[in-house]
Amino acid sequence: MFASTLTDAIRLLATFDHRVAEIVGLSLQVSGGAVVLGTLIGLPLGACIAVGRFPGKSGVSVLINALMGLPSVVVGVVVYLLLSRSGPFGAFGLLYTPLAMVAAQTLLVVPLMAAIARQVVEDAWQRYAEELQVMRFTWWQSVTTLLHDCRHSLLVAVLAGLGRAMSEVGAVMIVGGNIDRATRVMTTAIALETSKGDLPLAIALGIVLIALILALNAVAFGLRHWAMRRYG
Amino acid sequence: MAHELLKRIRVAVLGVVLAGAAQAATAAESIVLASTTSTEQSGLFAHILPIFEKTSGISVKVVALGTGQALDVGRRGDADALLVHDRAAEDKFVAEGYGSYRRDVMYNDFVVVGPTADPAAVRASSDTSDAFRRIAGKAATFISRADKSGTHAAELRFWKAAAIEPVGQSWYKEAGTGMGPTLNMAAGVDAYTLSDRGTWANFKNRQNLAILYAGDPKLFNPYGAILVNPDRHPHVKKAAAERFIDWLTSDAGREAIASYRIGGEQLFFPSPR
CATH class of the missing domain: 3.40.190.10 (Periplasmic binding protein-like II)
Structure with a gap:
């Protein structure tokens, strides 16, 4: 059963058409958009928590670490209620659009990226705190300097966000609706094919998804090495 | 840079x-x-x-x-x-x-789907209520959609017509999921379930499952x-x-x-x- 499903899946890989390419493209757009927003929000947020001195700092750190395990289906329901026509942002008509999916995945990846950034920047902060204070850096200058100095390590946070966004199904299913040629992405397509009992096709799509994530990670790894060699 | x-x-x-x-x-x-x-x-x-x-x-x-x-x-x-x-x-x-x-x-129409071995002898049912009574009588595993879908509503009507209260029985599993996933579960554990004919006809992971009862006007959908x-x-x-x-x-x-x-x-x- 398992072996035959797998061989059928591999045979299917050869026959993929432009419909699969469309689904892959939308996955990249949605998850890519979420990771860009996650990078712009999550990394500075994590760095601010690391450098800042404020009451309840350890509480915030624990909270943001815990939110790494935020269930995607909960995020889906919350964003659904917000974007629903009967919800507070209903007038924008965003439900069942790719933008709604970007919003939901952004909420998912921000805590994850912020938590990793907080740890990375805090470690660097402990090493360089004195130097930065001697140079009379303001708090915000310290944050941006540390973010810049840690950029190679922070790539892990970006990749973790990308992996989380590309692999989640709970949130995009609810706020996107898995609409054919509109909001269907890799994971919801896999869920649909599994529902139809077409397990070889589901596995084939799964292989494509894993290969895609692997390729993105390989590119990021290569870029990082190239950048480190070239710019130090 | x-x-x-x-x-x-x-x-x-x-x-x-x-x-x-x-x-x-x-x-x-x-x-x-x-x-x-x-x-x-x-x-x-x-x-x-x-x-x-x-x-x-x-x-x-x-x-x-x-x-x-x-x-x-x-x-x-x-x-x-x-x-x-x-x-x-x-x-x-x-x-x-x-x-x-x-x-x-x-x-x-709806169809009653189950393992080809048919331990509850559903194939010999005289009508829908009889089919459901046979499943309950043998305590054969039955997977319910349990998701407030149209099929779920119909299934609950059929149990009621058969004068059986299945909820809470050990053989009655409430999946809380769509038709396809429910059929996947039934195929995985050789259980009975109620399906609409369309999803069943397009369903590929049948394993040992087959239509065991269909054709009663009550199964109209x-x-x-x-x-x-x-x-x-x-x-x-x-x-x-x-x-x-x-x-x-x-x-x-x-x-x-x-x-x-x-x-x-x-x-x-x-x-x-």
Whole structure:
């Protein structure tokens, strides 16, 4: 059963058409958009928590670490209620659009990226705190300097966000609706094919998804090495 | 600088996202149709929607949910039209003012599916109630959708007609999921379940499952189309949604529905006028 499903899946890989390419493209757009927003929000947020001195700092750190395990289906329901026509942002008509999916995945990846950034920047902060204070850096200058100095390590946070966004199904299913040629992405397509009992096709799509994530990670790894060699 | 490069990548990705969004915004007119997993997973929409889109230029975006959930989405105003199959709940939806009207569209039937070995001898049933009594009598594992779908509502009606209270029994498993996943579960553990014929016909992971009982008039499964009430939700695309409902019940729409076949078998029948 398992072996035959797998061989059928591999045979299917050869026959993929432009419909699969469309689904892959939308996955990249949605998850890519979420990771860009996650990078712009999550990394500075994590760095601010690391450098800042404020009451309840350890509480915030624990909270943001815990939110790494935020269930995607909960995020889906919350964003659904917000974007629903009967919800507070209903007038924008965003439900069942790719933008709604970007919003939901952004909420998912921000805590994850912020938590990793907080740890990375805090470690660097402990090493360089004195130097930065001697140079009379303001708090915000310290944050941006540390973010810049840690950029190679922070790539892990970006990749973790990308992996989380590309692999989640709970949130995009609810706020996107898995609409054919509109909001269907890799994971919801896999869920649909599994529902139809077409397990070889589901596995084939799964292989494509894993290969895609692997390729993105390989590119990021290569870029990082190239950048480190070239710019130090 | 490396972060220059990163910045450039970011800008490029953002551009792609915005381009995608702009494309979605400028696309031809579209409506959102909340419908059931049975119509989507049976492949019916993939067959009839391109025909409608070609003649009308209106694209229909299908969100496939259980009937209960689809009605809920309609109640919140998140769809323009519904195509569902739970007559009592549909009439209530319209009576409460959430829908403008309901129209008969098509029907198919439910089938009792189970392991070919048939330990409860469901094949020999005299009617639907008898089939359900046989399953309960042998305490054979039965997987319920338990998701407030049209199929779930029908299943509960059949248990009631058989004077059996299955909820809480050890052989009665409430899956809380769509038709396809429920069939996957039944196939995995050789259990009985109730399916609509369309999803079953298009279902590929059957393993030892087969149709064991069908054909009772009580297993009739009608689908209705509902226009979400624009008086309650002014953003509803009334003209486009009505055009779709009119098409579904027109000669062209009826023909499209009747012409969907899997392996030569017709899965949905246009409602008699």
